[in-house]
Structures are given as C-alpha cells and as structure tokens.
Amino acid sequence: MKIALDVQHLAKSYGQKQAVRDVSFQIQEGEIFGLMGMNGAGKTTMLRMLATLLKPDSGDALIAGHSIVKEPDQVRAQISYLPDEAGAYRSMTGMNYLKFIAGLYFKEESQCKECVALGEKICGLGDALMQKIQTYSRGMTRKLVLARTVMTKPRLAILDEPTSGLDVLNSLDIRKTIRNCAKEYGTAFLLSSHHMQEVSTTADRGAIMKEGVFLAEGTPAELLEQYQAATLEEAFEKAVRNA
Numbered sequence: 001m002k003i004a005l006d007v008q009h010l011a012k013s014y015g016q017k018q019a020v021r022d023v024s025f026q027i028q029e030g031e032i033f034g035l036m037g038m039n040g041a042g043k044t045t046m047l048r049m050l051a052t053l054l055k056p057d058s059g060d061a062l063i064a065g066h067s068i069v070k071e072p073d074q075v076r077a078q079i080s081y082l083p084d085e086a087g088a089y090r091s092m093t094g095m096n097y098l099k100f101i102a103g104l105y106f107k108e109e110s111q112c113k114e115c116v117a118l119g120e121k122i123c124g125l126g127d128a129l130m131q132k133i134q135t136y137s138r139g140m141t142r143k144l145v146l147a148r149t150v151m152t153k154p155r156l157a158i159l160d161e162p163t164s165g166l167d168v169l170n171s172l173d174i175r176k177t178i179r180n181c182a183k184e185y186g187t188a189f190l191l192s193s194h195h196m197q198e199v200s201t202t203a204d205r206g207a208i209m210k211e212g213v214f215l216a217e218g219t220p221a222e223l224l225e226q227y228q229a230a231t232l233e234e235a236f237e238k239a240v241r242n243a
Contacts, residue, residue, distance in 0.1 A: 001028040004156050004188035005050070009059035011212075012045050019045040021212040022059070027156070027188045032178060034203035035192040036236055042212040043192035044084070047158050050190065051081040064155040080154040084161040086145045094129035094136070094144050095120075101148040115151050122177060123147035139170030146174060150181045157181075159191040163198060175202045196232040208239045215239045 005027040012020045020042045027033045035043045048054040050061055052072040060067050066074040088097050095116075102115040120129065123143045133141060142162070150157050162178065163171040179202060181187050193199055199206045200220045207217040216223055216239050220232055229235035 001030065003027070003062075004029045004031070004064060005033075005190065006062040007050070007059075008061060010046065010049060010056050010061060011058045012049060012054060012056050019212050020049070020056075023212070023214055024059075025207060025214070025217060027190060029155070029188055030182050030186040031205065032182050032189040032191065032203045034199035034206035035190070035209055036194065036196060036199050036206055036232075037192075037209035038194060038240070040211075041209040043209055044160055045212075046209075047081070047160050047190065047192055050156075051079060051158050052076055053081075078155040079158060080149040080152060080156075081158045082145060082149045082160065082162060084164055088133045088141060088145055088148075090134035091132060093132055094123070094125055094140075097133060097144065098123075098129070098148060098151070102151070105152045118153075119147040119151035122151055122181065124173070124177075139166050139173075142166060142170065142174060143177070146177060150177075150185070150187060153185050154187060156188045156190065159189060161193060162191055163193075163195070171198070178202055196236055200232040208236055210240050210243050215243050 003026050007023060007025050010020055010023045035046065037043050045054065049056050050068060052068050052075055056069065060069045063075045064078040066078060068075050098116045098119040102112040106112045106115055125140060125143060128140060146162065163174050175198065178189055182189055205219050207214045216226055223232060223235045227235040227238040229238060
C-alpha cells in the first residue's frame, strides 16, 4: 500500500500553550485512523494543520507526497476537510449543493455529473435531495456534507467529530459510509472523536492524545492488549489517567 499521509514531528503552540508536540505517524491509502482525546487534547489543531488552515511551528507532513508547509496548494488538491460544525447553504436544494461543490473541483461536464452521481449514492438521501437544505434534519445535513467531502475521491479525507450530535442510527449510517468509501475508493480517512465506540467500530488504527502528544497508537485490539482493558473506553481512561 502507498502512504497517503506521513506526519513528521509536527508541533504547534498558542502563546505558552503547546497544543501539538512533536507528533509523527502515517496513514496508508484506504486506511481509517482515529484520533481519540478529550477536549483540548490537540486533535482539532492537528487536523487544521493537515488541512493547511494552520501553519505548524515546526515539523511537516506529506500528503500524497506533497508538503503541507512548502506545497499547500498541491495538498489542498489532494484532501477534503469536514469541520465539526460544517453546514451547507440552506437556501439550496441538496442536489444543487452537490452540483455546486462538483463545479468547484471539475470543469468538464462529464466529470461533474460523475461526481454528483457519486454524491447522491454516498448520501443516500434520495428524493430529499430535491428539497431545500433548510428542511433537513441534522442527520440529513451531516450525510450531505459527508458526501460532498468524499465524492471528489480525495487521497485523504479529514473529519473532525463526524457524528457529533447525531442519534444512534444516523451515527451508524455515517460510520458505514466512511468504511465503504475507504474500501471502495481507497480514500484514507483521519477522523477525530471523543467517542471510543466510534473509533473501535470504524477505524483500522488509532491514537490516544493528551496535551498534544500521542500516549499510545495501534489497532483497537492492540490498544486493549496494551492496557489490559475490556473496552476501548477503559483503555483510554487508563492511558489518560496514568500519563
């Protein structure tokens, strides 16, 4: 497998607070990697640096071989980013929103149509795509913005708390969509979450973060074994409390 993301000693501070401290890890194509941590652990700062929205103080990361520090424009062409509170243009219909996003990425009509068709398939909203987004539930909106995030087939999709505020059924749908897209299109996913169940059922590997550093990294099974835990929640608690 090819490496989709290669993080090399990334660090970022806000004044005296060091949000991310010398973090390194890799994600392969088609792999789902989960960042687990409490609020303030550094997850969102990490994601924003990789999305080229924040410049690291030191270190670098290569996405599809391009440096986030030296080649941010090339990186942006290879990624998609879904913030925690991402929304959509409420006055648009869901279909027009997908067409609008496709037009930002592709110039040829055939490419746009293919992209929109994939967005329709991924979101699974059916006839509701003809309705205005302002009529959508939170779960429907989240499915739509997830679809626009992955319908362009990015090399790396960066998702900040992808199921935040959703009910159980919508959360399950979102997780299933992420797994399917990783498998079918080879998209690598980096997602942050403070829900351990989300990581244990969705991610191939993950890392526990606290105060800007990785306390542990591995598959869910490896993390359970490392901390002699029955659940990922228990492993997380042991890691964080003993750090």
